[in-house]
Amino acid sequence: MKPTIVLVGRPNVGKSTLFNRLTKTRDALVADQPGLTRDRHYGVGRVGDRDYLVVDTAGFDPVAKDGIMHEMARQAEQAIAEADVLLFLVDGRAGRTPHDEQIAARLRRAGRPVHLVVNKAEGLERAIVSADFHALGLGAPLPVSAAHGDGIKQLVELVLAPFPEDEDVEDAAEKGPKVAIVGRPNVGKSTLVNTLLGEERVIAFDMPGTTRDAIAIPFERGGRPYTLIDTAGLRRRGKVFEAVEKFSVIKTLQAIQESNVVVLVLDAAQDISDQDAHIAGFVLDTGRALVVAVNKWDAVDDYRRERLKEDMARKLGFLSFARFHQISALRAEGINGLLKSVDGAYAAAMANLSTPRLTRTMQAAVAKQAPPRHGSARPKLRYAHQGGMNPPVIVIHGNALENIPNSYVRFLERTFMEAFKLQGTPLRIQFRTAHNPYATKN
Numbered sequence: 001m002k003p004t005i006v007l008v009g010r011p012n013v014g015k016s017t018l019f020n021r022l023t024k025t026r027d028a029l030v031a032d033q034p035g036l037t038r039d040r041h042y043g044v045g046r047v048g049d050r051d052y053l054v055v056d057t058a059g060f061d062p063v064a065k066d067g068i069m070h071e072m073a074r075q076a077e078q079a080i081a082e083a084d085v086l087l088f089l090v091d092g093r094a095g096r097t098p099h100d101e102q103i104a105a106r107l108r109r110a111g112r113p114v115h116l117v118v119n120k121a122e123g124l125e126r127a128i129v130s131a132d133f134h135a136l137g138l139g140a141p142l143p144v145s146a147a148h149g150d151g152i153k154q155l156v157e158l159v160l161a162p163f164p165e166d167e168d169v170e171d172a173a174e175k176g177p178k179v180a181i182v183g184r185p186n187v188g189k190s191t192l193v194n195t196l197l198g199e200e201r202v203i204a205f206d207m208p209g210t211t212r213d214a215i216a217i218p219f220e221r222g223g224r225p226y227t228l229i230d231t232a233g234l235r236r237r238g239k240v241f242e243a244v245e246k247f248s249v250i251k252t253l254q255a256i257q258e259s260n261v262v263v264l265v266l267d268a269a270q271d272i273s274d275q276d277a278h279i280a281g282f283v284l285d286t287g288r289a290l291v292v293a294v295n296k297w298d299a300v301d302d303y304r305r306e307r308l309k310e311d312m313a314r315k316l317g318f319l320s321f322a323r324f325h326q327i328s329a330l331r332a333e334g335i336n337g338l339l340k341s342v343d344g345a346y347a348a349a350m351a352n353l354s355t356p357r358l359t360r361t362m363q364a365a366v367a368k369q370a371p372p373r374h375g376s377a378r379p380k381l382r383y384a385h386q387g388g389m390n391p392p393v394i395v396i397h398g399n400a401l402e403n404i405p406n407s408y409v410r411f412l413e414r415t416f417m418e419a420f421k422l423q424g425t426p427l428r429i430q431f432r433t434a435h436n437p438y439a440t441k442n
């Protein structure tokens, strides 16, 4: 399970600064993609081998009764309800305020673990800060400086400690791909789930009594096992599954994180929206394999189809690693092709890449196009090996690799993707520079 950390606090205490800190570790792994915009309030982070989801609630005001503040408070309430752990941020320089007390009173009733985090604590006397905020009745305050990065690693380790670690990727492989079907409201997710599950026997239906309702539904198609990771609270009613809750961004992102392969459902009758692009960007950030299902293809004419293709090329160009399928969930058209791509994307995400072949492919790429010189140093790529799966991580060793530009990273990604036929999964390339004083300076 990958825990969801929700940040709460009054305006200006440093939530965005902490959010950036907590999600920054992961960003460094993802080459910037043209056209990719990230949602400012939802991100993924990683410490060691552990992934987590971070949500920044804006402007939480538990007493606002109407207007934009009320709407923001409503969204924050939903995030609190869906959190695994809450970080309540206060401002060590401003001291305890009445607004902090209101929020504390609300959080004491949240039924979730709450950590009281005192931000802007650099240079402050620890004992004085602690005494002031202890009065909020949420346990010992944890001093940090989000701006300077002090205390952040300890904070994350403390917060994640109670959550079990994930099962090994390789151990899980024989159960088949874990698939999350995601998309904004009304694109046809429930219809697709029912089409997938309807024809074949559902092997079992478990509802583990975990802190949140993560539901995994094993099923078979064409003799192959899959596990469906539920998103927006699909519940079984009679023979069919239907959504019983409102669309939830957090549940969507949690399902993406729990999955191996994401099926992003789009509605052919609608233009691509920011929400579609944000979900797609999140999939890229988590490194999950991806197949795009352009649903309701039956309901649109040729003109609309052409227009949609242009729209997708413009707004989702950063998904060039993924296959796109035109389907009709309602008429069960295009489903086998879609699942074939799910299988292909899963195989690519889990592929074993041999060190000699990786190194040969890398050398061939360099021979074709050498990395640009930076100052007096020409980066030297020596050898490559695999550093992880789902997504495949390729670790390249060499000298002066710090300054390799993003465009060259993307060239390497494309080269590996073609050589190893890794369609359907994003790739990560990591550089390890040897700091050998005798390293050749050619």
Ligand SMILES: Nc1nc2c(ncn2[C@@H]2O[C@H](COP(=O)(O)OP(=O)(O)OP(=O)(O)O)[C@@H](O)[C@H]2O)c(=O)[nH]1
Pocket (backbone or CB within 6 Å): 009, 010, 011, 012, 013, 014, 015, 016, 017, 018, 058, 059, 119, 120, 121, 122, 144, 145, 146, 147, 148
């Ligand atoms: N001294 C100090 N200032 C900080 C620290 N973290 C954040 N700040 C400053 O505090 C101010 C508010 O930070 P934000 O991260 O925007 O705060 P926020 O809680 O997201 O604010 P809203 O977006 O209004 O909810 C900015 O001027 C930051 O530079 C810190 O650790 N130390």
Ligand SMILES: Nc1nc2c(ncn2[C@@H]2O[C@H](COP(=O)(O)OP(=O)(O)OP(=O)(O)O)[C@@H](O)[C@H]2O)c(=O)[nH]1
Pocket (backbone or CB within 6 Å): 183, 184, 185, 186, 187, 188, 189, 190, 191, 192, 232, 243, 247, 295, 296, 297, 298, 299, 327, 328, 329, 330, 331
């Ligand atoms: N024409 C057409 N309509 C479809 C198709 N798939 C779904 N729909 C219709 O689109 C509407 C929304 O479908 P749902 O499956 O409930 O969509 P959803 O994404 O689960 O929606 P939320 O539960 O709001 O997240 C329903 O009226 C479906 O009948 C399709 O392939 N073609």
